[in-house]
Amino acid sequence: MVSPPHPSTAHLLDRVAVLAARARAVVDLHRQGTPGGLDRFKGIYLPSDDLPDLAARRPLTLLPDDRDGVDEIEARADTAEQEGATIRLRKLVRSFDLPPVAVDMLLAVVAPDLDRRFEPYYGFLHDDVTRRRASVGLVLELARCSTVDPQARALLRPGGVLVDSGLVRVDDADRPFLTRSLRAPDRVTQHLLGSDLAEEPVRRLAPADHPWVVGDAEALADSLARRGRLAYLREPMQAGTARGLAGEAFRRLGTSALHVDLERLDPGPDLDPVFKALLLEARLSGRGLVVGPVESLVEQPGGRDRPELVRKLTALHWPLVVIGHRTWDPAWSTDVPVVVDVHAAGPAERSLLWKAVLDGECPPEVDPFTATAPFKMGPDQIARAASSAWLQAGLADRPISAADLRSGSRSQNAAGLERLAHRIEPSAGWNDLVLPPDARQLLGEAVSRARWRERVLDDWGMRQTGRRGDGISALFAGPPGTGKTTAAEVIATELGFDLYTVDLATVVDKYIGETEKNLERIFDQAEKVNGILFFDEADALFGKRSDVKDARDRYANVEVAYLLQRMEAFDGVAILATNLRANLDEAFTRRLDAVIDFPMPDVDQRLALWQRCLGTGVPVEPDLDLDFCARSFELSGGDIRNIALAAAFMAASEGGRTVTMADVIRSIGREYRKLGRLCVEAEFGPYYQQMTAERY
Numbered sequence: 162m163v164s165p166p167h168p169s170t171a172h173l174l175d176r177v178a179v180l181a182a183r184a185r186a187v188v189d190l191h192r193q194g195t196p197g198g199l200d201r202f203k204g205i206y207l208p209s210d211d212l213p214d215l216a217a218r219r220p221l222t223l224l225p226d227d228r229d230g231v232d233e234i235e236a237r238a239d240t241a242e243q244e245g246a247t248i249r250l251r252k253l254v255r256s257f258d259l260p261p262v263a264v265d266m267l268l269a270v271v272a273p274d275l276d277r278r279f280e281p282y283y284g285f286l287h288d289d290v291t292r293r294r295a296s297v298g299l300v301l302e303l304a305r306c307s308t309v310d311p312q313a314r315a316l317l318r319p320g321g322v323l324v325d326s327g328l329v330r331v332d333d334a335d336r337p338f339l340t341r342s343l344r345a346p347d348r349v350t351q352h353l354l355g356s357d358l359a360e361e362p363v364r365r366l367a368p369a370d371h372p373w374v375v376g377d378a379e380a381l382a383d384s385l386a387r388r389g390r391l392a393y394l395r396e397p398m399q400a401g402t403a404r405g406l407a408g409e410a411f412r413r414l415g416t417s418a419l420h421v422d423l424e425r426l427d428p429g430p431d432l433d434p435v436f437k438a439l440l441l442e443a444r445l446s447g448r449g450l451v452v453g454p455v456e457s458l459v460e461q462p463g464g465r466d467r468p469e470l471v472r473k474l475t476a477l478h479w480p481l482v483v484i485g486h487r488t489w490d491p492a493w494s495t496d497v498p499v500v501v502d503v504h505a506a507g508p509a510e511r512s513l514l515w516k517a518v519l520d521g522e523c524p525p526e527v528d529p530f531t532a533t534a535p536f537k538m539g540p541d542q543i544a545r546a547a548s549s550a551w552l553q554a555g556l557a558d559r560p561i562s563a564a565d566l567r568s569g570s571r572s573q574n575a576a577g578l579e580r581l582a583h584r585i586e587p588s589a590g591w592n593d594l595v596l597p598p599d600a601r602q603l604l605g606e607a608v609s610r611a612r613w614r615e616r617v618l619d620d621w622g623m624r625q626t627g628r629r630g631d632g633i634s635a636l637f638a639g640p641p642g643t644g645k646t647t648a649a650e651v652i653a654t655e656l657g658f659d660l661y662t663v664d665l666a667t668v669v670d671k672y673i674g675e676t677e678k679n680l681e682r683i684f685d686q687a688e689k690v691n692g693i694l695f696f697d698e699a700d701a702l703f704g705k706r707s708d709v710k711d712a713r714d715r716y717a718n719v720e721v722a723y724l725l726q727r728m729e730a731f732d733g734v735a736i737l738a739t740n741l742r743a744n745l746d747e748a749f750t751r752r753l754d755a756v757i758d759f760p761m762p763d764v765d766q767r768l769a770l771w772q773r774c775l776g777t778g779v780p781v782e783p784d785l786d787l788d789f790c791a792r793s794f795e796l797s798g799g800d801i802r803n804i805a806l807a808a809a810f811m812a813a814s815e816g817g818r819t820v821t822m823a824d825v826i827r828s829i830g831r832e833y834r835k836l837g838r839l840c841v842e843a844e845f846g847p848y849y850q851q852m853t854a855e856r857y
Contacts, residue, residue, distance in 0.1 A: 357446065366439075
């Protein structure tokens with residue numbers, strides 16, 4: 162037994178039945194005007210004796226008076242709505258503010274999509290069996306309008322409510338107006354039949370939505386209700402809180418939000434169809450639009466801004482909340498928006514978010530917030546990080562650990578920075594560093610500063626007036642091989658961050674202004690990730706400014722001045738490493754949070770380095786005299802590492818034998834020659850002959 166249709170579907174089909182009666186009446190009028198009766202081949206060919214009489218005009222009053230039938234249908238719809246039913250056609254009429262004649266036109270357009278029996282009718286009335294959709298002239302006729310009525314024609318032209326809203330699309334623009342084909346998007350027909358599934362382009366732009374709200378949604382809702390339909394939410398990079406706030410504000414206004422991620426938008430010259438599809442979906446579903454980030458529209462490849470794309474978006478006459486990171490530009494809209502600064506989730510809020518998404522999955526000894534305190538993440542990122550941590554722990558069949566949480570948090574980093582810098586997943590720890598106590602203490606303080614900067618700057622109110630960024634910057638200065646890169650990796654390990662080393666070859670450009678653009682791209686991408694930006698050989702970029710003697714000096718000083726400003730505004734963690742501290746501009750040193758010197762290791766430190774490099778699984782002779790190596794050879798940690806590696810390869814190439822003192826001495830001699838140092842007998846002592854002996 163077939164169940165009766167939903168009142169909404171029944172109402173739609175009843176209105177279409179009224180339209181069918183009109184269509185049959187129009188066909189009958191055509192039959193009456195055809196000499197010799199109806200030609201069964203009509204529409205396939207056009208006989209010369211059957212041309213229409215241009216002097217005759219069929220009066221519209223010959224169509225049946227169906228007002229009583231329409232009134233009866235609408236009365237039943239009134240009753241259904243009073244009983245709590247939603248009548249889709251009526252809801253659409255209210256949302257789009259359609260006049261009655263526009264409703265008749267829309268029904269005439271969608272009729273072939275609802276009942277295929279309309280197709281032969283339309284083909285007959287067009288004198289063309291291949292034209293199964295309504296034309297402008299036919300729709301005017303079925304809506305009981307004159308084909309020369311300018312107001313009726315305007316409804317089916319650009320600027321008219323049916324066309325501008327996206328309910329009706331006009332094809333065949335090269336045809337005369339009355340013979341242009343009309344069609345309704347499938348989404349309109351599906352909506353009228355009760356479906357809430359958006360079209361694929363709209364679904365593709367929808368981000369994963371999580372219900373957490375950070376901020377004052379009530380205040381935003383009041384502002385939207387009192388001051389207008391347009392709002393702009395400016396949030397810090399990586400905050401991710403504006404979308405949830407906008408959604409909650411719309412909920413408090415009695416509706417919901419259609420969220421659009423503009424980063425998923427395919428770049429193209431014409432985005433009008435996408436914007437129309439978004440507006441159509443929002444109006445059909447009665448939801449407010451929440452779109453962002455606006456930078457995806459404005460900032461085009463090549464450094465060119467396109468504010469006209471934002472103007473097209475803000476011109477949509479519908480409640481709209483735009484999200485971005487930059488200041489609102491008045492050129493983006495003729496309307497004045499409600500501008501709200503949205504803050505990122507603070508430590509307390511992130512702690513609550515972690516507990517909500519993990520829902521007791523962590524063992525009691527693991528505090529998810531403490532494990533991920535240095536990470537600045539929004540609600541969506543926290544949810545994905547928790548899922549990643551849960552999957553890693555499940556794969557190993559163990560409870561979630563702090564390392565899983567940090568790894569999951571790292572996995573939320575965007576990949577854009579990897580195209581500009583080399584990513585290193587850190588593995589070095591404090592035991593891998595051999596440094597003086599004061600240097601180790603300064604490194605520990607840098608880690609603490611990066612981990613607890615939010616608590617000190619925001620919760621304790623220690624943020625400096627006028628300082629734009631809350632990033633951490635440090636300078637590592639010392640000779641090559643003294644552990645600067647390893648120390649940067651240790652800091653990254655302690656914070657749970659990835660280490661991004663900047664390749665100077667991708668930054669420095671001989672053309673004026675290009676170096677600054679490359680650096681801007683690096684800093685912009687770095688602010689989107691939880692990582693450490695590491696500039697090795699930093700004096701090549703951050704060198705001293707000089708007196709201006711020619712154009713090259715002037716532009717070189719411009720680069721340094723730009724870097725000073727950009728470093729000060731940077732919100733991430735940046736480490737500069739240099740072999741020649743004196744070459745850096747003093748203005749950089751003043752702005753650094755920490756300056757750590759990496760001296761050449763002393764005897765005890767060199768011994769520790771030798772033991773570390775040759776004492777971790779390397780097969781060595783028992784009489785290996787590492788004390789002599791530490792006392793006699795003033796080498797850096799990097800040099801000792803190279804020597805140990807070369808000695809190990811010597812032993813491995815001869816059947817995997819143990820590393821001997823001769824291997825070590827020969828490797829030291831080769832490292833000396835590589836460094837341009839003399840191999841003197843006084844330094845090599847009793848092993849000098851082994852160094853000079855030929856191996857092969």
